[in-house]
Amino acid sequence: MPAPRPSQSAEAARAAAAQAEFNEKKWVWVPDDKDGYLAGWVVREEDDVGEVVMAAGGEIRKVPIYALSKMNPPKFDRVDDIADLTFLNEASVVHNLRLRFGSGAIYTYSGLFLVAINPYQSLPLYSDAIVHQYRNKRRDENPPHIFAVAERAWVNMGEERENQSILITGESGAGKTESTKKVIQYLAAIATDAHAPSLTPSHSQSPSLAGAGSFNTVVPASGLWVWRPHFEGPSWSP
Numbered sequence: 001m002p003a004p005r006p007s008q009s010a011e012a013a014r015a016a017a018a019q020a021e022f023n024e025k026k027w028v029w030v031p032d033d034k035d036g037y038l039a040g041w042v043v044r045e046e047d048d049v050g051e052v053v054m055a056a057g058g059e060i061r062k063v064p065i066y067a068l069s070k071m072n073p074p075k076f077d078r079v080d081d082i083a084d085l086t087f088l089n090e091a092s093v094v095h096n097l098r099l100r101f102g103s104g105a106i107y108t109y110s111g112l113f114l115v116a117i118n119p120y121q122s123l124p125l126y127s128d129a130i131v132h133q134y135r136n137k138r139r140d141e142n143p144p145h146i147f148a149v150a151e152r153a154w155v156n157m158g159e160e161r162e163n164q165s166i167l168i169t170g171e172s173g174a175g176k177t178e179s180t181k182k183v184i185q186y187l188a189a190i191a192t193d194a195h196a197p198s199l200t201p202s203h204s205q206s207p208s209l210a211g212a213g214s215f216n217t218v219v220p221a222s223g224l225w226v227w228r229p230h231f232e233g234p235s236w237s238p
């Protein structure tokens with residue numbers, strides 16, 4: 001068996017060191033008014049109160065045990081799917097999303113769902129090359145992306161011969177409209193394939209996309225935003 005490359009062994013050593021350091025202490029997330037959650041480790045527990053040493057600065061805080069959240073080992077840092085976390089608590093979810101966002105990954109799966117964090121800047125995530133990268137690929141073959149969701153809907157439409165719905169939800173300014181545009185961009189790009197169905201537009205999000213497909217929008221009073229691509233084709237497979 002060939003020896004691992006230096007970068008691989010250095011990475012493995014770093015991971016082992018991080019794991020060893022993690023194993024030495026009882027790591028927890030401590031709620032914090034300013035930062036949301038801060039890392040620390042419990043040194044004593046008494047009468048349902050934990051004495052926690054804060055990792056940044058070494059300050060000691062006394063916190064009710066119920067308010068502490070278990071931390072996942074470092075090997076779970078930046079997981080693609082939040083559902084893979086051993087300890088699934090709000091603090092760990094926020095930590096994972098924060099780490100990923102810090103390295104430019106705005107998309108993360110949460111089981112069947114995709115979480116998108118608004119970057120408020122233009123990222124090189126939506127080029128034709130990236131459309132191509134997601135075409136005909138399973139979800140686990142690529143990093144999480146809105147294109148993977150659109151791809152799944154498209155494939156399901158062909159396999160199940162049923163209309164598909166994609167629910168895009170979030171608070172005002174979260175990026176629902178942008179996400180919808182990305183879905184339409186993806187479907188418009190792949191619908192030009194030779195085997196694409198003949199689609200009849202009934203409503204388009206963007207005039208330039210008229211003719212790319214049939215887009216029925218439903219905007220319920222609840223504020224949830226639903227976009228439903230409608231498929232009608234005689235005999236078609238994705």
Ligand SMILES: Nc1ncnc2c1ncn2[C@@H]1O[C@H](COP(=O)(O)OP(=O)(O)OP(=O)(O)O)[C@@H](O)[C@H]1O
Nearest residue numbers: 118119120121122171172173174175176177178179
């Ligand atoms: N994926 C993204 N990449 C870059 N910028 C984005 C992205 N998503 C959102 N934004 C930025 O955030 C702004 C607000 O997003 P958007 O209009 O999609 O929010 P919304 O959820 O539809 O808001 P509202 O509910 O108020 O209509 C966009 O104008 C854009 O500048």
